[in-house]
Amino acid sequence: MTRSKLTAQRLAALFLAGWMAFNYPLLSLFNLPARVLGVPLLYVYVFAAWGLLIALTAWLVERRKD
Amino acid sequence: MLLQLPVIIGAAFVYLAVLFAIAYYGDKRADAGRSIISHPLVYSLSLGVYCTTWTFYGSVGRAAASGIGFLPVYLGPTLVAALWGTIMLKMLRVSKTYRITSIADLIGSRYGKSQLLAGLVSLIAVIGVVPYIALQLKAIANSFSILTAYPETLARAEPASGMIFTDSGFLITLMLAAFTIVFGTRHLDATERHEGMVAAVAFESVVKLVAFSAVGVFVTWGIYDGFDDIFRRASEVPALFALMTSRDTAATYGSWTALTLLSMSAVMFLPRQFQITVVENVDENHLRRAIWMFPAYLLAINIFVLPIAFGGLIEFGKQGTDTDMFVLTLPMSRDQQWLALLAFVGGLSAGTGMIIVETIALSTMVCNDLVMPLLLRLRMQALERRSDLTWLLLGIRRFSIVSILLLGYLYFRLAGEAYALVSIGLISFSAVAQFAPAIIGGLYWKGATRRGAVAGLMAGFIVWTYTLLLPSFARSGWLPQEFLTQGVFGIELLRPQQLFGLAGLDAITHALFWSMACNIGALIGFSLLGREDAREATQAELFVDVFKHGSGVAGPSFWRGSAQVGDLITLVGRFLGVERARRAFERYAARRGNIGVDQLRADADLVHFTETQLAGAIGSASARVMVASVVKEEALGLDEVMNILDEASQVRAYSQQLEQKSRELEQATTELRAANERLTDLDRLKDDFMSSVTHELRTPLTSIRAFSEILVDNPEMEEDQRQEFLSIITKETVRLTRLVNQVLDMAKLESGRTDWRDERTDLREVIEQAVAATSQLFKDRGAAIELVLPDELPGVMIDGDRFVQVLVNLLGNAVKFVNPGSGHVKVSLTRDDADIVVEVADNGPGILAEDQPKIFEKFRQGGDSLTGKPQGTGLGLPISRQIVEHYGGRLWVESAPEREPGARFIFRLPSSLIALEEEAA
Structure with missing residues (x-):
């Protein structure tokens, strides 16, 4: 129980981090007319942050089993 | 040519047949107890029912209009999924424990099993979700009409023709209604679970992902040369270049946040999401893993949205084209007929998945929470006579499914043409968001009451209707346009999209703000003002503390x-x-x-x-x-319920206390038993002591009495004999006195009432005094005594007389046991570390190891007690040990008669006894 409570809290922290990452003002920092490998910076940022968020969530959730 | 009407219709039917086969197989396996959906992956895929034609067609359209603006609707669910381990798990547990089968049931049940509230939620759900269903119908109808126009690539779907029965949208609606009925209401289940349907929905999620990605890959690498090529070419067009950043205004970010929040509530409270996430869940662990699997699916299906949107914009330009349909029109423009057909099937899968689950969920609500309560109320008598009502329930549900789909079609024809897909969907999202305060409040706040929930929902729903639904009618010309521009009765403050003059926000953000303000405000306000009744208090307790009450465990x-x-x-x-x-x-x-x-x-x-x-x-x-x-x-009554609740929590508290007490009791029992054993021991010792003392007293008394009687009876006894008898009497009297003194000594020592006169004492003097006192004994026995004393010795704070007594005892014992004539006793005083050690060693027979502890017991005598005459009182050593131990020292014997003769009695006094000024000097 303690373990799963801890995981729940870690996930909640991840939620907060994600909320920060996907909102003003952090979002506006990447709202520039630049391109990374040809792809607009804003798109790269959002998709990369999104992917990272999912990867971290997966890591937290699946880690408990070992 | 592949894309002909019969082929397209045939493909649709084959797809639906496959879907049905999967559902049938799934149900069969479920009946056999071997579920095919009991896997986190299947569960997560079935959650993908969140992605409808809105995603499949609409996202591209949205991206073509606002760039990244299509994404918050998927970021919201990703974020909120991280909280599912808390919020959703609670909803799941509550629903499983209390057999809740719909969102209306959940809210109604929480607030005192209120029929009114459940009915209200059902009504809001139906009205709110109808535009969403219309969206699916519109998308499927449009895709159908665009595909059938091949080889011509239509920029826009042709508006539906006047005649309803030749309109493809209507026919599609009817077909889907029939399909859903066969799917979802074949039989009635107490848990409302449809394993076959879930399997089919999971399959649909795979189909739409594959179809969309196939188009995405074709556009990105078939038409263009990778991502960078698309974005490079797009950036050369100023209008498209502008899409690559979002406008840096408060309104843009406000709307972004609003959409994130909306989608958070939608992904949990949309009737179909609730159905799949909660009602159809077979294992709580699946939810745990869906926390990342479901967002991963969302990410996967969104990767190609931007490339397709930009590719379409480059290909067709912005003007006069239906950007929602790029997924279909791009392959068609390049003569990719198979791919276009696959895209069509993908769109169909996205639409049917949503329609099937949503209408089943809604029909459950309509039947259980709107129609049945009315029937039960109005026609109770007639229903009473029926013994089997299952047909009625199924009938109501089937009728609901058809009605809901027809309502959707109606909305599509009335208002749907004026809007892009996503805009229609957002109207529904905003309606569903009205449930969030009542549910979240209900799950975490016991104080939320029915009146609060009703007031909140009503307020939110009315504001939603006024600011979003009615304007959508006005836009399509069904209501006068003045309603939008001038407000009701021409009152500008009441303009539905700038309510009370709030301008600068887009329609959704504006509506969300006002509806949530009223909803949450009313929920909290009315809850705090009113007082809940007994049933509400009960349900509040059961819901909020669901983890405490546990499932199946007898709660209050x-x-x-x-x-x-x-x-x-x-x-x-x-x-x-x-x-x-x-x-x-x-x-x-x-x-x-x-x-x-x-x-x-x-x-x-x-x-x-x-x-x-x-x-x-x-x-x-x-x-x-x-x-x-x-x-x-x-x-x-409320008081009674409160009492029961109170009792329940008291009982819990009591049982914890009881456990604690019983543990303490157990410990006390153990201690008591030990104490009792000790007492018994002591008691036995006392008895032994008494009998020993009396025995010891009797021996001298007997001989005194015997000799006295002889003297009395024989007055003319000879003088010599008389002298001898008298001296025996005197000796025995001395012995008796010594015995009595020692018993008194012992008693005093044991009870701690001895007076100790501690003063600075030189142990050497003590030893010399003792030797002097026993010198006669040594002489009588013909034994030698040897003293080994150090030249210097610090004074110790002890009662010197007591230690003389100790040493006299030891010396007396030693001399008693040595052989007459050849006895040798050595007394030595040494310092070991700082402690003082005194040793009395003799060359007598020694003491066997097993006897060594015994000689320190009271009335135990050394030597063979059977043959040997008692040679002491048996109290000397116990008394000596008491004295030494009183000073924190130790008295013991060392002897190994099998190796060498003799015994050594040693006592050791701690250095702490050494007088302070001596040590300092």
């Missing part, structure tokens, strides 16, 4: 009354079918440890069981009404 019982078992079984039989009811009760009886149904007692638990069974079929509010009709129920 809130029912009091009387009922007949037969009535209850008949009642369940009417709604679930006689056979199933009988089986359910048999299982229940078996679980209770009874042999048969006839032995069941109609207690609170059975009534509760009946109600839960019914709740699965007709909703908790109706179930309560039905159960109340066959049982005599005593209404519990």
Whole structure:
């Protein structure tokens, strides 16, 4: 129980981090007319942050089993 | 040419047939107890029902209009999924525990099993979700008309023709209605679970992902040369370049946040999401893993949205094209007929998935929470006579499905043409968001009351209707345009999209703000102002503390009354079918440890069981009404419920205390037992002591008395003999006195009443005094004594007389046991570390190891007590040991007669006894 409570809290922290990452003002920092490998910076940022968020969530959730 | 009307229709039918086959197989396997959906991956895929034609077609359109603006709707669910381990798990547990089968049931049940509230939620859900269904119909109809126009690539779908029966949209609606009915209402289940449907929905999620990605890959690498090529070419067009950043305004970010919040609530509270996430869940662990699997699916299906949008914009330009349909028109423009057909099937899968699950969920609500309560109220008499009502329930549900889909079609024809797909969907999202305060508040705040929930929902719904639904009608010309521009009755402050003059926000953000402000405000305000009744308090406790009450564990019982078992079984039989009811009760009886149904007692638990069974079929509010009709129920007052709750928590507290107490008691018992054993020991010792003392006293007394009598009886005894007898009497008297003194000494020492006169003492003097006192004994025995004393010795703070007594005892013992004539006793005083060690060593017979502890017991004498004459009182050593131990020292004997003769009695005094000024000097 303690373990799963801890995981729940870690996930909640991840939620907060994600909320920060996907909102003003952090979002506006990447709202520039630049391109990374040809792809607009804003798109790269959002998709990369999104992917990272999912990867971290997966890591937290699946880690408990070992 | 592949894309001809019969081929397209054929493909659609084949797809639906495959879907049905999967569902059929899934149901078959579920009946056999071997579920094919019991896997986190399947569960996560079925959650993908969130992605409808809105995603499949609409996202591209949205991206073409606002760039990244299509994404918050998927970021919201990703974020909120991280909280599912808390919020969703609670919803899941509550629903499983209380057999809740829809979002209306959840809210109604939480607020005192309120029929009014459940009905209200159902109504809002139907009205709110209808535009969403219209969106699916519109998308499928449009895709159909665009595809059938091949080889011409239409920029826009042709508006539906006037005649309703030749309109493809209408035909599609009817077909889907029939399909959903076959799918979802083939039989009635107490838990409302449809394993086959879930399997089919999961399959649909795979199809739409594959189809969309196929188009994405074709556009990105088939038409263009990778991502960078698309974005490079797009950036050369100023209008497209502008899409690559979002406008840096408060309104843009405000709308972004609003959409994130909306989608968070939608992904949890949309009727179809609730159906899949909660009702169809087979294992709580699946939810845990869906926390990342579902967002991963969302990410996967969104990767190609931007490339397709930009590719389409480059290909067709922005003007005059339906950007929503790029997924279809791009392959068509490049003559990729198979791919276009696949895209069509993908869109169909996205649309059918949503429609099937949504209408099933809605029909459950409409049936359980709108129609049944009305029927039960209005035509109770007629229903009473029917023994089997399952057909009625199924009938109502089928009718609901057709009605809801027709409503969707109606909205599509009335208002849908004026909007892009996403805009229609957002209207529904905003309606569903109205449930969030009542649910979240209900799950975490016991103080939320029914009146608060009703007021909040009403307020939110009215604002939603006014600011979003009615404007959508006005836009399509169904209401006068002045309604939008001038407000009701020309009052500008009431303009629906700038309510009270709030301008600068887009329609959705604006509506979300006002509706949520009113909703949450009313919920909190009315909850705090009013007072809840007993049933509400009960449900609030059960919901908020669901993890504490546990599932299946006997929680507090809130029912009091009387009922007949037969009535209850008949009642369940009417709604679930006689056979199933009988089986359910048999299982229940078996679980209770009874042999048969006839032995069941109609207690609170059975009534509760009946109600839960019914709740699965007709909703908790109706179930309560039905159960109340066959049982005599005593209404519990609020105070009583509070008492029961209080009792329950007190009982919990008591049982914890009890556990603690019993642990303490156990410990005390152990201690007591030990103490008792010790007491018994002491008692025995006392008895031994008494008998020893009396025995020891009697011996000298006997001889004194015997010799005195001889002297009295023989007055003319010879002088010599008389002298001898008198000296014996004197000796025995001395012995008696010594004995009495020692017994008194011992008693004093043991009770701690001895006076200790501690003063600075030189141990050497003590030893010399003792030797002097015993010198006569040594002379009599012909034994030698040797002293080994250090030249210097610090004074110690002890009672010198006591230690003389100790040494006299030791010396007396030693001399008693040495052989006459050749005895040798050595007394030595040494310092070991700082401690002072005194040793009295003799060359007598020694003491066997097993006897060594015994000689320190009272009245034990050294030597053979049977043959040898008693040579002492048996108290000397115990007394000496007491004295030494009083000073924190130790007295013991060392002897090994089998190796060398002699015994050494040693005592050791701690250095702490050494007088302070000596040590300093």
